Amino acid sequence: MPIDILMPALSPTMEEGTLSKWLKKEGDTVKSGDVIAEIETDKATMEVEAIDEGTIAKLLVPEGTENVKVNTPIAVIAADGEDLSASTGAPAAPKAEPAPAAAEAPAAEAKPAPAAAPVAAAPIAIQVAADPAIPEGTTFVSTTVREALRDAMAEEMRRDPDVFVIGEEVAEYQGAYKITQGLLQEFSAERVIDTPITEHGFAGLATGAALAGLRPIVEFMTFNFAMQAIDQIINSAAKTLYMSGGQLGAPIVFRGPNGAAARVGAQHSQDYSSWYSHIPGLKVVVPYTAADAKGLLKAAIRDPNPVIFLENEILYGHSFDVPQLDDFVLPIGKARIHKVGKDVTIVSFGIGMTYATKAVAELAEQGIDAELIDLRTLRPLDIDTVIESVKKTGRCVTVEEGWPQNSIGSHIASELMEKAFDFLDAPVLKVTGKDVPMPYAANLEKLALPNVSEVVAAVKAVTYR
Amino acid sequence: MAVAKAKVGSKSAPAAGRKTATVKSAKPTPVENFSKDQELFAYREMLLIRRFEEKAGQMYGMGLIGGFCHLYIGQEAVVVGMQMAIRTGEDQTITGYRDHGHMLVAGMDSKGVMAELTGRRGGYSHGKGGSMHMFSIEKQFFGGNGIVGAQVSLGTGLAFANRYRKTDNVCLTYFGDGAANQGQVYESFNMAQLWKLPVVYIIENNRYAMGTSVSRSSAQTDFSRRGVSFDIPGEKVDGMDVRAVKAAGDKAVAWCRAGKGPYILEMETYRYRGHSMSDPAKYRSKDEVQKMRNEHDPIEQVRARLLQQEWATEDDLKKIDAEVRDIVNSAAEFAQNDPEPDASELWTDILK
Numbered sequence: 001m002p003i004d005i006l007m008p009a010l011s012p013t014m015e016e017g018t019l020s021k022w023l024k025k026e027g028d029t030v031k032s033g034d035v036i037a038e039i040e041t042d043k044a045t046m047e048v049e050a051i052d053e054g055t056i057a058k059l060l061v062p063e064g065t066e067n068v069k070v071n072t073p074i075a076v077i078a079a080d081g082e083d084l085s086a087s088t089g090a091p092a093a094p095k096a097e098p099a100p101a102a103a104e105a106p107a108a109e110a111k112p113a114p115a116a117a118p119v120a121a122a123p124i125a126i127q128v129a130a131d132p133a134i135p136e137g138t139t140f141v142s143t144t145v146r147e148a149l150r151d152a153m154a155e156e157m158r159r160d161p162d163v164f165v166i167g168e169e170v171a172e173y174q175g176a177y178k179i180t181q182g183l184l185q186e187f188s189a190e191r192v193i194d195t196p197i198t199e200h201g202f203a204g205l206a207t208g209a210a211l212a213g214l215r216p217i218v219e220f221m222t223f224n225f226a227m228q229a230i231d232q233i234i235n236s237a238a239k240t241l242y243m244s245g246g247q248l249g250a251p252i253v254f255r256g257p258n259g260a261a262a263r264v265g266a267q268h269s270q271d272y273s274s275w276y277s278h279i280p281g282l283k284v285v286v287p288y289t290a291a292d293a294k295g296l297l298k299a300a301i302r303d304p305n306p307v308i309f310l311e312n313e314i315l316y317g318h319s320f321d322v323p324q325l326d327d328f329v330l331p332i333g334k335a336r337i338h339k340v341g342k343d344v345t346i347v348s349f350g351i352g353m354t355y356a357t358k359a360v361a362e363l364a365e366q367g368i369d370a371e372l373i374d375l376r377t378l379r380p381l382d383i384d385t386v387i388e389s390v391k392k393t394g395r396c397v398t399v400e401e402g403w404p405q406n407s408i409g410s411h412i413a414s415e416l417m418e419k420a421f422d423f424l425d426a427p428v429l430k431v432t433g434k435d436v437p438m439p440y441a442a443n444l445e446k447l448a449l450p451n452v453s454e455v456v457a458a459v460k461a462v463t464y465r
Numbered sequence: 466m467a468v469a470k471a472k473v474g475s476k477s478a479p480a481a482g483r484k485t486a487t488v489k490s491a492k493p494t495p496v497e498n499f500s501k502d503q504e505l506f507a508y509r510e511m512l513l514i515r516r517f518e519e520k521a522g523q524m525y526g527m528g529l530i531g532g533f534c535h536l537y538i539g540q541e542a543v544v545v546g547m548q549m550a551i552r553t554g555e556d557q558t559i560t561g562y563r564d565h566g567h568m569l570v571a572g573m574d575s576k577g578v579m580a581e582l583t584g585r586r587g588g589y590s591h592g593k594g595g596s597m598h599m600f601s602i603e604k605q606f607f608g609g610n611g612i613v614g615a616q617v618s619l620g621t622g623l624a625f626a627n628r629y630r631k632t633d634n635v636c637l638t639y640f641g642d643g644a645a646n647q648g649q650v651y652e653s654f655n656m657a658q659l660w661k662l663p664v665v666y667i668i669e670n671n672r673y674a675m676g677t678s679v680s681r682s683s684a685q686t687d688f689s690r691r692g693v694s695f696d697i698p699g700e701k702v703d704g705m706d707v708r709a710v711k712a713a714g715d716k717a718v719a720w721c722r723a724g725k726g727p728y729i730l731e732m733e734t735y736r737y738r739g740h741s742m743s744d745p746a747k748y749r750s751k752d753e754v755q756k757m758r759n760e761h762d763p764i765e766q767v768r769a770r771l772l773q774q775e776w777a778t779e780d781d782l783k784k785i786d787a788e789v790r791d792i793v794n795s796a797a798e799f800a801q802n803d804p805e806p807d808a809s810e811l812w813t814d815i816l817k
Contacts, residue, residue: 195656196656200649200652201649202652203618204615204619205656207618208618208625209625211619212557212607212622232615235615236610236615241814241816242815244600245592246813246817247589247601249817283816
């Protein structure tokens with residue numbers, strides 16, 4: 001039987017990749033362990049090894065093809081003695097003419113990846129209120145969150161020689177999630193510093209450097225590992241300004257991916273939004289769009305206070321329009337009305353916005369006009385924007401991936417009760433991650449996370465529809 | 466910068482080529498006699514710390530100082546000897562919670578320190594820090610840290626800043642035998658040696674981590690060897706002899722200034738009082754304490770030499786004692802009469 005070679009998933013969040021190079025051609029024999037192709041994900045270029053033995057009967061996807069979905073058949077191996085010309089079980093392959101790089105992979109079209117679609121999906125057309133910080137007539141460039149973060153760091157490092165990046169794999173590896181790509185080449189190993197795996201130690205070291213007046217950007221490979229360092233973040237970075245009567249502070253950014261990725265289990269899937277936003281002395285930023293990621297990271301680097309900058313691995317690959325401005329800095333502590341509406345206020349931030357935006361679109365089809373607020377900063381929290389919105393709508397639903405108890409949603413509910421009680425026409429409902437450690441199984445993980453229909457249901461409940 | 470050297474252009478481990486397993490406890494640095502001025506300086510500084518701490522203990526007993534109060538009595542030679550080895554105002558100092566002596570010797574005003582102990586607005590942190598949390602940018606003193614061992618990573622970071630800015634300043638990072646068992650100490654040792662950071666790790670081994678003796682807490686009780694697996698040189702120092710401390714300090718500081726990386730000094734010292742004011746110190750005998758006081762007291766050693774050399778008479782020393790008492794008394798008076806911080810201070814200095 002001929003064997004299909006499928007486009008492999010090479011990271012927990014990979015959905016598609018570029019088949020950059022074939023190292024075997026049709027008719028070549030392969031044995032298990034031979035490198036047959038190179039595949040480029042958004043994080044790295046990886047070699048693909050054959051597992052089966054035989055002869056390459058057909059290369060189904062030409063090299064240079066982008067956006068090849070995971071699990072798409074990319075080649076067929078015939079066992080020894082099989083007729084090479086025999087038709088295969090794979091979908092009709094294109095002629096092996098070099099296709100332009102931009103060409104859609106026909107195989108991908110023909111056979112959608114069977115893998116469970118992760119939370120990320122195609123953007124939905126939503127009328128986004130213009131950010132008042134952006135001048136009219138500005139051109140926008142589609143940029144991934146990943147690139148936006150990198151650009152922000154690079155721009156600030158060019159601007160201020162005291163800014164440096166320190167963390168695991170930030171330099172020579174170019175970033176475990178490729179956020180620091182190219183920084184080593186531009187700024188040298190003096191300012192882009194690979195550390196040993198030693199979170200507690202390097203968080204303390206960087207905080208010490210900040211006390212001395214430098215401006216470190218500490219990358220945690222993920223925020224899960226920052227629990228090893230949380231004493232230094234809270235007891236040293238956040239409290240020193242107060243304890244010193246204002247003499248000494250720590251201008252430092254702790255950044256990295258936060259929250260669930262995809263199928264990485266309980267120890268690697270946790271949202272720290274409410275943890276850090278509990279702490280006086282910290283600022284906490286959780287961007288959703290690439291523009292916010294850029295403008296707010298630049299602000300965080302310039303801020304004289306310790307800033308926790310919570311990114312999200314799944315959002316890294318999402319593209320958004322980023323204004324093309326020489327120096328695009330957004331204010332920390334200002335929420336953004338993502339969409340204006342009148343029937344209900346939905347409040348979210350970070351990856352929670354992916355559920356919220358889809359819910360808003362779905363609700364619009366059902367005649368419910370939701371206002372969507374992206375908090376962007378959790379501390380200081382722009383509760384005024386939420387209150388103003390609720391005064392108009394009378395109803396509020398919060399959306400986040402974190403656990404329900406002492407969540408951002410709980411805090412907003414309590415603030416609204418104190419400050420907008422007379423305006424509420426329904427209880428504030430919160431949509432959160434479920435109150436369980438993150439399971440590994442795909443179906444359970446999906447159940448543990450919030451979803452669009454939960455948001456829709458909550459909105460219907462508070463609007464009595 | 467060593468960071469660059471260590472990381473670029475080599476796929477082999479940065480330690481390649483470095484000799485391994487050759488570091489032993491360095492030989493004790495020969496003790497040189499002090500000049501008259503040095504002896505007098507050391508005597509006065511140590512006496513100031515002792516009298517200050519005695520007064521703080523008394524004021525704690527009167528309820529004027531709250532919370533935790535860790536006295537430095539017995540260990541004075543360590544900070545005084547080390548201070549004589551550095552450039553005040555350029556080299557940094559950071560320590561843990563037993564920090565009053567470090568601040569006084571750095572030249573911080575005794576009034577400001579005592580007023581912080583009483584929680585008054587004239588305190589170094591306007592009364593918002595307390596005994597364990599005082600800082601002085603002017604004197605390059607970075608606290609005053611209440612989390613055991615945390616200052617070791619922070620001090621390593623201060624040294625990192627020196628290297629980043631290409632100065633030849635050195636950071637003195639003090640911690641105790643108790644903190645020496647914290648994990649982040651070794652994370653810091655590793656980075657300091659990897660990047661050749663100018664930090665002197667001063668382990669003040671006063672034999673007890675609160676109530677737990679080193680023999681009950683530590684598999685390796687020779688703390689000068691705690692850097693062996695990182696190739697960090699270390700040596701044991703008689704921390705009751707201010708001359709020995711200064712000699713070892715000179716050597717360690719010169720090592721760091723020359724860009725050779727970190728250095729460990731284990732100061733064998735002793736605290737006469739309990740771990741904190743509320744510690745009755747039942748874990749050791751009165752005889753043990755008395756023996757240290759009688760035979761090794763750091764101040765008495767200097768005093769004896771001053772008299773023996775005829776560099777000072779009893780009357781001269783009494784005069785110094787009186788001057789020191791005046792300083793301490795006026796600090797105590799200030800600290801009792803200075804008003805508490807204004808209520809509005811509650812909400813300031815949270816963010817810049």
